[in-house]
């Protein structure tokens with residue numbers, strides 16, 4: 019090796035030393051730090067606190083229900099047993115003649131406006147009315163499956179009912195005790211001169 023090439027070799031070797039030291043220092047400083055004369059591992063930053071659970075805890079079945087689209091129909095026939103079954107699932111069965119097959123059949127046969135709500139093939143709501151379509155409409159039964167209540171189905175069933183009526187047709191109904199606060203929310207007004215006579219009392 020000539021003197022010149024020896025110098026070149028030394029120059030190249032020692033020039034690369036600071037860069038190498040710098041790289042080593044950088045990688046060490048990422049995981050270690052100095053305490054006095056000592057180099058010690060850095061303390062790991064404390065783990066992030068776990069995210070709090072969303073307050074609305076959703077079970078798989080409620081997620082499925084929420085994601086399922088509700089389809090609204092008018093005058094889609096339903097069977098007597100579908101009717102009774104839904105009345106039971108909505109709690110309205112307590113106030114309807116579900117044990118009287120003749121009455122149930124007549125309610126479906128002679129009611130002339132039936133709006134229904136469906137989750138897939140399952141009946142989840144109905145509004146059954148008796149109407150002349152131009153002057154008055156008695157909305158006799160509004161029922162929504164308890165698992166689908168408070169999701170807008172009752173309101174939508176009344177909307178669909180109203181959409182089938184002429185523009186001057188009044189909607190008239192008797193509220194169940196648990197729904198007394200419900201109808202005013204939808205724009206219904208209590209009528210001070212509504213009257214009824216039970217079937218057991220003949221007209222005087």
Ligand SMILES: CC(C)(COP(=O)(O)OP(=O)(O)OC[C@H]1O[C@@H](n2cnc3c(N)ncnc32)[C@H](O)[C@@H]1OP(=O)(O)O)[C@@H](O)C(=O)NCCC(=O)NCCS
Nearest residue numbers: 108110161162167168169170171172173193194197199200
């Ligand atoms: C009453 C009933 C039909 C309401 O249907 P629903 O699909 O739960 O009602 P909606 O989701 O359309 O409710 C519309 C609004 O009224 C509120 N609401 C629902 N039920 C209510 C009730 N019983 N009392 C007061 N407000 C009520 C909802 O929170 C919602 O409020 P928002 O507009 O601020 O969101 C349903 O609860 C039901 O089937 N109940 C049992 C049977 C019954 O009583 N039928 C009435 C016979 S007259």
